[in-house]
Amino acid sequence: MNYQPNDVNSVKLLICYLLYHLEMQITPEELYDIAVDSGTINYFHYNEALDELLINDTILSKIDENGKVVLSLSEKGITYVKDFSTYVQRSFRDRLMHSAIQYKAQQLKNASLYTDYEELENGCNLICRISDNNKVLVDMKLFTGSRTQAELISEKISTDPSNFYSSFIYFILSQEPPFEENNI
Numbered sequence: 562m563n564y565q566p567n568d569v570n571s572v573k574l575l576i577c578y579l580l581y582h583l584e585m586q587i588t589p590e591e592l593y594d595i596a597v598d599s600g601t602i603n604y605f606h607y608n609e610a611l612d613e614l615l616i617n618d619t620i621l622s623k624i625d626e627n628g629k630v631v632l633s634l635s636e637k638g639i640t641y642v643k644d645f646s647t648y649v650q651r652s653f654r655d656r657l658m659h660s661a662i663q664y665k666a667q668q669l670k671n672a673s674l675y676t677d678y679e680e681l682e683n684g685c686n687l688i689c690r691i692s693d694n695n696k697v698l699v700d701m702k703l704f705t706g707s708r709t710q711a712e713l714i715s716e717k718i719s720t721d722p723s724n725f726y727s728s729f730i731y732f733i734l735s736q737e738p739p740f741e742e743n744n745i
Contacts, residue, residue, distance in 0.1 A: 565653075566606065567603075572610035576592070576611060577619060577634060579592070580634040581634055582658060589611075601660055666730040669693045669698075675691075685705050687702070689702075693723075
């Protein structure tokens with residue numbers, strides 16, 4: 562069963578919590594996809610909460626350099642999150658953050674792959690770097706038993722670096738996160 566927060570105040574906190582931890586501006590469409598389409602927040606609570614947050618300047622809406630509407634947290638919103646985020650269940654906060662990270666991983670546009678091989682005495686390291694729009698997303702070194710194994714893995718990743726990254730993020734997030742209530 563997929564439980565959701567059942568009051569507008571919890572949803573307002575969750576939206577602010579998300580914007581605080583993303584540390585970036587996002588479009589209203591992205592916020593909706595992360596919060597509502599993921600099943601974390603109810604459509605009606607979401608709309609009411611977002612309207613209230615915008616009206617009282619907890620969230621700011623502006624036009625970015627590309628002409629798109631983007632949302633960000635105001636100073637008032639930052640204080641709100643720091644003071645009250647623990648009033649919302651940790652499971653809701655974690656689920657929303659997981660949804661955001663998965664969503665962002667799936668939105669990669671131009672993922673590119675760089676690979677190299679480091680021959681070792683007892684095997685080979687596959688050096689793999691995945692970037693998207695000049696941002697390094699993954700920079701890893703993977704030990705394999707031989708260069709042939711490293712080349713096979715590289716070939717598999719190179720067929721779709723975006724899918725590899727998205728699957729990698731999904732795998733990491735499918736693990737139960739550690740519970741630390743003192744982290745906002």
